[in-house]
Amino acid sequence: MVKFTADELRRIMDYKHNIRNMSVIAHVDHGKSTLTDSLVAAAGIIAQEVAGDVRMTDTRADEAERGITIKSTGISLYYEMTDEALKSYTGERKGNEYLINLIDSPGHVDFSSEVTAALRITDGALVVVDCVEGVCVQTETVLRQALGERIRPVLTVNKMDRCFLELQVDGEEAYQTFQRVIENANVIMATYEDPLLGDVQVYPEKGTVAFSAGLHGWAFTLTNFAKMYASKFGVDEAKMMERLWGENFFDPATRKWTSKNTGSPTCKRGFVQFCYEPIKQIINICMNDQKDKLWPMLQKLGVTMKSEEKDLMGKALMKRVMQTWLPASSALLEMMIFHLPSPGTAQKYRVENLYEGPLDDIYANAIRNCDPEGPLMLYVSKMIPASDKGRFFAFGRVFAGKVSTGLKVRIMGPNYVPGEKKDLYVKSVQRTVIWMGKKQETVEDVPCGNTVALVGLDQYITKNATLTNEKEVDAHPIRAMKFSVSPVVRVAVQCKVASDLPKLVEGLKRLAKSDPMVVCSIEESGEHIIAGAGELHLEICLKDLQDDFMGGAEIIKSDPVVSFRETVLEKSSRTVMSKSPNKHNRLYMEARPLEEGLAEAIDDGRIGPRDDPKVRSKILSEEFGWDKDLAKKIWCFGPETTGPNMVVDMCKGVQYLNEIKDSVVAGFQWASKEGALAEENMRGICFEVCDVVLHSDAIHRGGGQVIPTARRVIYASQLTAKPRLLEPVYLVEIQAPEQALGGIYSVLNQKRGHVFEEIQRPGTPLYNIKAYLPVVESFGFSSTLRAATSGQAFPQCVFDHWDMMSSDPLESGSQAAVLVTDIRKRKGLKEQMTPLSEFEDKL
């Protein structure tokens, strides 16, 4: 069975050049898990016969049931390569043994966060693309993320079997399709190119593209065929590889290579002639059970079958023959070992992306050199539920040093600030564990460059953390992961029986841990909220919560709730004024919308409270046309001191102004969190303090007088500046055949969506449609769409932007006003908005 032991695995862990950490990424349903199976099978963890069917890495019942991957799953595999296979490998290595730490990731957008978590701890990515469907939206998203993390990609064109069995396309057509797929992928990679990572595009002739059929367990790279033909033609392998791709044609009649199709009927492209056709032939022979023809051919190819396998028929025979002839594992492994970086290589250029601190301190150097003797730097990227109910493994990657059982580690959480005690714990590791197939093995220690699971730290880590040695107080944490999706869909949960509340609280805590993206919070109204990336994500979370984390205690969930934002359309119609409770102080303010793109820049952290004011004012004046001096007068951002709203001081020569600044800021933080319309967060509003009249005695202009007044005047200025609601909008990508387009359009229209791109995928009958769809309307969208297109269209929704609702919420009866009333009702507020007169005072 398993061809390796934990000891063997542990031994290679020290050979950092013989390790490959890689993740398998792709669009949903392009065959990642299936392909992973064949790699796992080669390591002997599952039987070769069932490879492609078991989906080894889909360990959860619901994953198997739905046929999609939900959680990313790590697996450590050990391979011994032959000398011959490694003969042309020029990189550093130690022996022929290799350790592959492989992570299979989900393809559905709702689970993108799992991909992010997987990418962080790997150095290379196997990008799987369906040869028929081509590069899809999620392929692009994950690729972009991978390159953002400086992960080197290799590509495999998967589901080759569809070409042969389903579509029956001829060689040239197939070549064109493959070529297009690769080109599309390269276009994306070129966009996100990074000088340090170098050329990341993939080329079949360089061996960085494989062609695979995950379901049948076979795959090849041009290297396989080049090796086979090189001796026959008497040219070297590299030369042969070049000939097997691109504009190289061979005419068997003349035995000549040309760079153009000569027009003669026997002249065919190298790839078609030498790769595609032979495979097609073998498959056809197998499928037609022409065994008399098959055996001599196989003999010629040097493939020997076991006698009992010779009795197989049809598809089973074909699968077996192909697996023996072109085993997926060896082609893919070779590609990974040859073309993906070892941790030692990768960390040299990844350190910049990873480490938050100065790049010349000992920690940065230890990461750069992948130094097992250096200080421990370990990043926990996700928490994996252990079989022991309620406990979690902290799963991550050792970037430097060694982590061992019993080691006391410093846990730096996501909110840790160097030099402070916040979000920092010192605890000891109970056990270090590595994953071997379905079971875990405890090992004494794990050196850098490897993935590892730690036991005993789950009570201090919510989702991710940086671990270092106890005494390394100067270490900065490793940069937090950036997710491509955001939790915009929320449901409120409560337990059926009130006394189950402690269970719910405990369950939510565990749920928050188990998923990198889900956010469990509590609303002002006291409702527990679960926020996820999409409907499916939430569904899975709720199921997990109830079944796994709450021991089956019943919960009631509300309908999905979408959070809105409040903004303004124009500058306030006039300067508004509010008086303090004692009437001795007056604040004058105006609100105006922030410049386009500024809110996003604040979201991205390009502009923020931590910036140097000089840098900030430079960006503001150059990109957003702000006055240089004004840019220096930003008092604060909000809500939560980082949000996309700000207060700017426009006063001239006002006495005591600096004295009330803190109070105004406090009032602003409060008000920007709960806007005047429906107590939703504000977004994209700039509040300008125009004038201030203050009492001359400090006691009469204290916080008690100014804070509530600042809040009121902010509300008043918001209400006079044409307040509007912002709603979240999804970018939807749908791939469907032409006959389904009508259905798609009608569903989208009905749901207030609008299509902005429709492209036919060349060479296929498929159309790619991109549309914007309000998140509010997205509930039940996929099922409606499936019904309207008889199951041919499958949407992928990602949060894209905030869209302003055009109707005026202050005008009763308008769409926005109805929405505001609904939100207020849900929150238990007075249904009527507080009128402007409550906030604004007259002189």
Add this chain to the structure above:
Amino acid sequence: MDFESDYEIARTAEFLLSRNFTRVALQFPDELLKDSTRVVRALRDQLRSLRKCGAEQNGGNKDVRLFVMADTTYGSCCVDEVGALHVNAECVVHYGHTCLSPTTTLPAFFVIGKAPVSIPNCIESLSSYALTNDKRILVLYGLEYAYSIKHIREALVEASKLSESKSKLEVCFADVSCSVMNSSDDHRSSTGLVEPAGVCTDDNTYGMAPDNRYKIGGLIWTLPEGHKMEDYLLFWIGSDNPEFAIVVLTFNCCDIVRYNPKENRLVTDVSQQKRILKRRYYLVEKAKDANIVGILVGTLGVAGYLHMIHQMKDLITGAGKKVYTLVVGRPNPAKLANFPECDVFIYVSCAQTALLDSKEYLAPVITPFEAMLAFNRGSQWTGAYVMEFRDLINSSLVEVKESEEARFSFLSGGYVEDVDLQGKEIDKEDKGTLALANAMEKVLQLRDNPNSLKKSRARSGPEYFAARSYQGLDMHYDNSLPEPYLVGRSGRASGYEDEKK
């Protein structure tokens, strides 16, 4: 209604004479202040006439001096003992709505007043509601309706006799505990008002006594053996006031309907009140994240308030947070906003004023019970709710096993550091010889960019002030020349003279 009976002049006079009080404070809430002179006059006449009769019998009675008190410092439902002590009063007569919180030093006599209620209408609502449900019904009411309960009860018995409905109405009524309160200093028995069976107050019977006796506000009732509160439907007669909110919060597992006597209407939708409980739950979660806590002294009369304040202080310091005690009278948003450093306030006051909707406040205001939940590590809210802080005094801190786990905050959606646990560990290290070196290290640590607008949250008042952008006046020593003479503004702040057109 007739004035004399409304203010129970005769009964009051009798009471005062029977106890031989000579200095008596009459406490009026704002809305009844207009009647105060009439009450005093009537009472004085009554006392005189009574004393005349009394003097004939045993003679030697001194004149009773009456003082009117208004504008109480805290809620007008509590007896203002401090105010009464200013005039050396021996007893307080409290008029109007009351919470019947026990007093510390002075005996008190309560005149609750009577609000009109249409008895037939009320009976009808009650019986029709009872018919639609098969649970037993418990009738609770605002104290101002207490006088009519006897009639309602009688009328109900008659009505059920007449109608001979198949299902027997099972209706229990709560009783009013007493209208006379002795200070907790002297444990003398007091007399009941409506029902002689309404047992006298005893400091330990508040809340849920073990033998199915319940007491809330001024109401008291006993359930038959083997019955639980969950088996009952609550029928509340009265307006939607704090009293009712407390009932809803305390018995949040029971179905509650409200009969509104003003509009003669049955209100079955009390979801708004139910929301309060959730809202309180949120406040507890928010309080858990607090670093600086302010204790608001909301009473100087309710028995045991000092004990409670001390208990709260211990609790908060034990949780590793900073605590400040504030006396601001009746809190309002402007007053509390003067303490922006406080992340949460605990309001120690009588039950009926304790629930402040903190929507308007910068920081939430919670009750001592909620504080116990929030700051007692590991305590969990199972839905039970205790309003009166006297019930908390006895309930010693539940010893929860120190769980190792860091605290999970639902506001930030992740683990948050626990200042105390972390702090203790590090402090221990500091005790050693390296203390000085460590202290130096902290001083010399690289601070965040001082220009940044982002600040981390303070742990104590001084820390908060240190982080403020305004640090007080700058002393410019280099510029020693006196500033030129300037003419200031004149007029009032609501509009200075130079602003008037």
